[in-house]
Each structure stands twice: as C-alpha cells, then as structure tokens.
Amino acid sequence: MPVRLTFLTIAIVGAVSVAALAQSSPRAQQPINGSRPAPTQPGELAKVNLNTATADELRKLPRLGPGSVTAIVESRKKSNFKDWNDFANRKIVPTFAQKEIRSLVTF
Secondary structure (H helix, E strand, O other): OHHHHHHHHHHHHHHHHHHHHHOOOHHHHOOOOOOOOOOOOOOOOOOEEOOOOOHHHHHOOOOOOHHHHHHHHHHHHHOOOOOHHHHHHOOOOOHHHHHHHHHHEEO
C-alpha cells in the first residue's frame, strides 16, 4: 500500500506541475513598466539607433561598458554618426565590441 500511495503522490505532483508550467499568457510576458517592445520582423531584434538611443538603451547592447556608452553619447553630441564606417573610424569602442554590436545598430 505505501508504494501505491508514493506513486500516486508522484503522479499527482507531476500532473499539477505540468499544468502550472504550461499556463502562459502573452500578458504575463509583457514588461512590468508597461512599455511595449518596438515592432520587429519575426525572428529579428529591434535595432538601436546610435544617434538617438538613450544611455540606458545603449547599455543593453553587448560588450559595451559604461565608458563606451559615455563615449558614444559624447561623440554624437559633436556630430551624428553618418554610417557604420563613420562610427568605426572614430574608434569610440574597442574592436571586439564593434563586432558584437554591428548587426544590432542603425544610424
């Protein structure tokens, strides 16, 4: 009898766990602050505009530390970035960071 009770308990706990994990609503996945992500193509991330992004948005890019974010903001105050070559030629961020963010930014 104790073996049957053990298996029954495991089965019930398993069923409840699966049901709880399967419940997911799009509302539960929205950001807490109520903001909505920028519209994108399926499978494509929204690109960050280096000429208009806030410092908080720039910090979300991979491999950019606080110094790089500050350097980007200060450099664009002098003049906006024309394109990727203009950004890369200013040597604001290290090469390894440039490789990581190239496909994630726009101008």
